[in-house]
Amino acid sequence: KQEVTQIPAALSVPEGENLVLNCSFTDSAIYNLQWFRQDPGKGLTSLLLIQSSQREQTSGRLNASLDKSSGRSTLYIAASQPGDSATYLCAVMRRPVAGGTSYGKLTFGQGTILTVHP
Amino acid sequence: DTGVSQDPRHKITKRGQNVTFRCDPISEHNRLYWYRQTLGQGPEFLTYFQNEAQLEKSRLLSDRFSAERPKGSFSTLEIQRTEQGDSAMYLCASSLVRLAGRTSSTDTQYFGPGTRLTVL
Numbered sequence: 051k052q053e054v055t056q057i058p059a060a061l062s063v064p065e066g067e068n069l070v071l072n073c074s075f076t077d078s079a080i081y082n083l084q085w086f087r088q089d090p091g092k093g094l095t096s097l098l099l100i101q102s103s104q105r106e107q108t109s110g111r112l113n114a115s116l117d118k119s120s121g122r123s124t125l126y127i128a129a130s131q132p133g134d135s136a137t138y139l140c141a142v143m144r145r146p147v148a149g150g151t152s153y154g155k156l157t158f159g160q161g162t163i164l165t166v167h168p
Numbered sequence: 169d170t171g172v173s174q175d176p177r178h179k180i181t182k183r184g185q186n187v188t189f190r191c192d193p194i195s196e197h198n199r200l201y202w203y204r205q206t207l208g209q210g211p212e213f214l215t216y217f218q219n220e221a222q223l224e225k226s227r228l229l230s231d232r233f234s235a236e237r238p239k240g241s242f243s244t245l246e247i248q249r250t251e252q253g254d255s256a257m258y259l260c261a262s263s264l265v266r267l268a269g270r271t272s273s274t275d276t277q278y279f280g281p282g283t284r285l286t287v288l
Contacts, residue, residue, distance in 0.1 A: 054210070082275055093172075093259060094211070094279040139210050143275065154199055154265065155224060156277060158210030 052077045054142060056159035063130055063166055071125040071162045073140035078118050084156070085114050085125050086139045094139065098125070102145070130166045137161040172280035174260050180286045181250055188246045189283045193262030200243050201261040201277060202235055204228065211259055217243060218265065250287045257282045 053076045063069055073083070082101045086094040098107045098114040100123070106115040113126040123140055141156040173192045181187050193200045198219050203211035214233070215225045219240040229235075232250075237243040247254055261277040 084276065086279075091284070093174075093281040094261075096276050096278060099276050141210070154201065154216055154218075154263070154275075154277075155213045155226075156201075156203075156211075157213070160208070160210050 052080075052142060052144060052157045054140060054157050054159040056138075056140060056162050058162060059160070060163040061165070063164075065130060065132060065166055065168050067130050067166075068126070068128050069130055069164070071127070071138050071140075071164070073123040073125070073159055075121045075123075075142050075157075077142075077144070078121050079145045080118065081143045081145045083114075083116055083123050083140060083142050085112075085123075086141065088137045088139060088161070090137075097138075127164075130164075132166050132168055134166050135164055137163050172260055172262050172278055174258075174280040174283050176283060177281060178284045178286075180288065182288050183252060184249055186246065186248045187250060187285065188244055189258055189260075189285075190242060190244050191260030191280060192242045193260070194278055197262035197264050197278075198240070199263040199265045199277075200237055201263075202243070202245055203259040203261065205257040205259055205282070206255075214245075247285075250285075252287045255285055255287045257284050 055074050057072045084099045085097045088094050100107045100116040111128040116123045139161045141158040175190045201216040202214040205211040213226050214229050215235050217237040220237050232248045235245045259282045261279045263277045
């Protein structure tokens with residue numbers, strides 16, 4: 051059974067700092083890994099998706115890396131801003147079974163609550 | 169396209185009542201997913217559809233839960249005889265599954281705003 055763990059559970063930093071969020075997963079047979087952002091009481095916003103064959107993806111101030119063999123991903127946020135305050139979730143999608151269509155389920159970590167204070 | 173929408177956004181009900189939630193996916197997305205999220209936790213997978221076919225159900229989906237996607241477009245999630253433990257945020261997501269020989273698809277799941285259920 052896939053298990054996803056995120057460290058730290060909470061992080062508070064001053065504005066302008068660069069920071070790293072960590073995600074680890076127990077089963078390396080993944081299809082892709084996604085990072086999401088969730089604001090309080092809201093749905094999830096997709097930030098980055100890394101296919102299992104890729105090592106990293108970048109979008110603006112965000113950079114996500116994937117080391118499938120060690121079961122780890124990191125989300126790097128450069129020059130953090132108060133507007134970045136949210137919960138960040140990582141999720142892995144398992145690899146499709148040969149000849150089957152049953153894939154697509156995401157397994158999520160519990161999230162990292164990020165607070166960026168002015 | 170306005171993204172994934174869910175209705176209602178909030179539902180308060182008494183224990184034992186039945187509730188039904190609706191999800192409208194992004195148009196032309198062939199995959200639709202339901203997740204449940206409790207406070208302080210990440211979402212947990214419940215079930216998903218490809219077009220109108222329900223392809224997988226989690227063990228979390230007890231007999232009191234049923235989901236449908238009758239025409240391969242919107243989906244409903246019904247909970248019968250609600251219990252206080254059903255209180256959670258119910259999230260819907262959609263995606264365009266990768267099709268053999270085509271490059272225009274993506275596996276990114278796009279989430280709706282969720283339906284917050286409170287069972288008293």
